Amino acid sequence: MSDTPPYGTGDASYQAAGGIIGLRRLVDDFYRLMDERPEAAALRALHPADLSASRDKLACFLSGWLGGPRLFAEQYGSISIPAFHAQWPIDQALAESWLSCMAGAIALQGYTPAFADYLLTQLRVPAERSVQASQNRHRKENPT
Numbered sequence: 001m002s003d004t005p006p007y008g009t010g011d012a013s014y015q016a017a018g019g020i021i022g023l024r025r026l027v028d029d030f031y032r033l034m035d036e037r038p039e040a041a042a043l044r045a046l047h048p049a050d051l052s053a054s055r056d057k058l059a060c061f062l063s064g065w066l067g068g069p070r071l072f073a074e075q076y077g078s079i080s081i082p083a084f085h086a087q088w089p090i091d092q093a094l095a096e097s098w099l100s101c102m103a104g105a106i107a108l109q110g111y112t113p114a115f116a117d118y119l120l121t122q123l124r125v126p127a128e129r130s131v132q133a134s135q136n137r138h139r140k141e142n143p144t
């Protein structure tokens with residue numbers, strides 16, 4: 001029997017991801033895959049040419065989101081992921097592209113299968129909420 005708390009409890013997920021160093025590695029692989037995959041071109045086009053700030057923001061966000069230090073709030077202030085992403089027309093295809101690149105990056109990390117599955121399942125939640133927030137905003141701006 002393990003003394004490790006279940007994922008989602010305390011900083012168990014943050015620790016399973018390798019702390020901030022592991023998260024920065026995950027984020028680097030995520031953005032590299034987004035750059036390399038032709039099917040992610042539309043997703044990549046929503047990002048700036050220089051991904052330095054995007055990399056830092058995502059790693060910092062994931063740190064707090066996974067129960068570790070709240071680095072994003074400390075460095076950038078508070079954020080609502082769906083509200084932030086509502087400014088772009090994010091549809092299901094873009095969300096799936098994002099999740100596909102993240103799944104590829106997760107697979108490169110050497111996480112346990114249980115944590116890899118847990119993490120991807122958890123990441124699906126903000127991805128879906130971002131699609132919903134974007135659709136709601138664009139419906140309000142463009143009523144039929």
